[in-house]
Amino acid sequence: MATLFIKNMVCNRCIMVVQNELDKLGLTIKNIKLGEITLEQEPTAEKKMKLENALNPLGFEVIDDKKSRMIERIKNVIIELVHYRDGDIKNNLSDVLSEKLHHDYNYLSNLFSEVEGTTIEKYYIAQKVEKVKELLVYDELSLSEIAYRLNYSSVAYLSNQFKKVTGLSPSHFKQIREDKRKPLDEV
Structure with missing residues (x-):
């Protein structure tokens, strides 16, 4: 094997x-x-x-190499949590990573920052913002439903984090996406 x-x-x-x-x-x-x-x-x-x-x-x-493998495992755990386990993020990210990867979070955090040049937390937030974008584009959930699904404490916190990462409010992002869509007869 x-x-x-x-x-x-x-x-x-x-x-x-x-x-x-x-x-x-x-x-x-x-x-x-x-x-x-x-x-x-x-x-x-x-x-x-x-x-x-x-x-x-x-x-x-x-x-x-071992370092790159561990970085990839950290990323995969985060991607799995954010994109495939809706509302399943009940524990702290640090606890989840430590448990799944069998390493102290400080070790994982330092390794990730050293190799990737960013923090685990920033990577996690970026993944959550990507998931918010995806859910906004699908237009099936309200912002409060999205906030709940992704374990944000409030819609305001989600909106602030979204704006900090993208430079746009969620509603402005959604509006821009809708403006780019052409009716079928114009395609």
Whole structure:
């Protein structure tokens, strides 16, 4: 059995693309999830090189060093929390990361800042803002429903954080998106 770590896997479509490349090379997958693949057996050096050459043009990268693997695992936990576990963020992010990654949060935080040049908290906020944008564009939830779903203490706090990151209020962002849409007869 062998485990490979892949950088930039952020969604289910990424999993499908990577899985397709592994299938083309005849590598048997035991388990695949965001950023991590478990294979039935260790790939040969030649197959590993072919995999890297196939994944790189698609925006993925096989990660070999421990620091980069840990950074990618931190990002994947945050992406999973924000984008795939609506309203499931009941504990502190630091507790969730420490528990899932089996490391002290201070270690994870320092490593992330050193390698990424930003804090875990800023990355987490950026992911939450991206999720807010997505939910605003879908136009199915009110701002207070979005705030509740993403565990914001209030709509005002969500709006302030959104404006700090994007420079726009959520309602202005939504208006701009709507203005860019053309009616079908103008397409």
